Amino acid sequence: MRIPRTLLVISCFAVSVAQAQTTDKEKALAKKNEAIELMDNGKLAESITLLEEARKLDPAEPEIVYEMALAKYQQKSFDEAMKLLKELVKKKQATGRVYAMMGNALDEMGKPEKAIDAYDEGIKKFPGEGNLYLERGVMELRRSEYNAALGFFEKGIKAAPMYPSNYYRAAKIFLDSDQEIWGMIYGEIFMNIERGSKRTEEISKLLYYTYKGEIKFESDTTVSVSFAKQNNTIVLDASQSKKAQVSSLASALAEQVMASMGKSFANGAYEMTLVKSIIGEKMINLASLNRIRTKFLDIYTQEGRDTTYPVVLFDFQRKVKEAGHLEAYNYWILGLGDEKVFGEWRSEHEQQWNDFMKWFKENRIKITEENTFIRTQIILADAIKKAAK
Known part of the structure; x- marks a missing residue:
């Protein structure tokens, strides 16, 4: 069957446009990945340049905007980071990470109450994001509201049980209290989720020192154990x-x-x-x-x-x-x-x-x-x- 020249031209044009679009997306992805590597190595300016190029190639990709906001945040250009993050919220492309960074940026800008609002809004929209509960709890810790902080950390554990940082924070609070039992369990769970980090080494030491401090051999016939508020001393005849x-x-x-x-x-x-x-x-x-x-x-x-x-x-x-x-x-x-x-x-x-x-x-x-x-x-x-x- 013969194809009219006009249709043939249109068809070839459509294919070439589709190929160009695919190529642009691939180029944008490559530039984004390279930019992330530069950012990880502390080369923020170079990273932002690449991300701007990637965005021109694929303007609809929200991850490129998020990475740009992250680079700006690391540069301490919090106003610019907020502008990008608000753009994602407005376009309904925000994720839990977006709200977490918004809260962090607002806090760095000296606006803790607005930061709390950002975290709360994020939790409402993304109740399964463990990092939002973590950041919200940290805000309470800074006000020495330990019970309120624990409330958020434990809600975070329930919402995202394989996210390690809420266990870490909860363990630290309990291991410095008269209710060490909960810190012993949260701390060891944390170590199993986040292996091989500096925080893992810290918790290992704290667990050992807590055993040493809360199990005491008073004599050959007396031992006291105190992991849960009251001190239980066992005395033999x-x-x-x-x-x-x-x-x-x-x-x-x-x-x-x-x-x-x-x-x-x-x-x-x-x-x-x-x-x-x-x-x-x-x-x-x-x-x-x-x-x-x-x-x-x-x-x-x-x-x-x-x-x-x-x-x-x-x-x-x-x-x-x-x-x-x-x-x-x-x-x-x-x-x-x-x-x-x-x-x-x-x-x-x-x-x-x-x-x-x-x-x-x-x-x-x-x-x-x-x-x-x-x-x-x-x-x-x-x-x-x-x-x-």
Whole structure:
């Protein structure tokens, strides 16, 4: 069939336009990616030049505008960054990251209340964005409103359970309080999500120091544990022989601990299990903490507490244990608290450590909406149980 010359010309023109458009988009993407690399290396002016070129090639692409705003923000050109971000909001191309940067820019401009409004608007439009809850909580921290800050961090954990920074912030607050239990759990979850960072090293030290500070051997027959506000001191009958004391310790603890702790998660399930796990220990160091944490996991499971109080962290620890790597994992979690001993252990257990690291890289903790650990939900469950009685 013959094609009229006019239609043939139009057809060829349409194809060439489409090819040009595709080429422009590809060029824009390449320039954007190169600009991001320059930005990461601190070359902000060069990055902005490339992004401007990319925008001319693909003016409708919102990611190019966002990256331009980010470069301007890093240059501390906050007014220019805000102009670009507002453009995205106006065109309904904003994401949670856009609102987070808007809040940050407004805060840097000395407008904290407007920054809060930006974060709140972002949370309303993007309730699943963990970084918005983080930024909102940080604003409360700066006003020393710790409970309000925790509220946002824990809402962020619920909304985005694999976003690490809300765990980090919540852990830091609790590990500096008289309710360290929550910091111990949040902190270890954080380490499993964000591995190998400076913040991970910081939390490793804090967890170790908290164990050292809150488990105290007052004498051969007295140990105190204080991870949940009240200090629970367990005293054995001084007239017993040391061997008899150890053998009867479990029953003595059961009575004393239940009387002093109640049956909540914090004072009952966690601290009572921890106290039972300390039986036979005389000091706190990496080796004893490995034994204590291993016993804790066993007792917690054997007594059915994992059914009453399921904790995603303990579920993951059981997975590590089943794979044969719990000792190496415990040393990894707490090792930065005593780097010398950790280094010695790792040298003496090189194959064990390498096997663990290989397994660990391929097996990460998985936290979903269904198994997220949130302190407030545990407290609510305790309150409901108490009311029912």
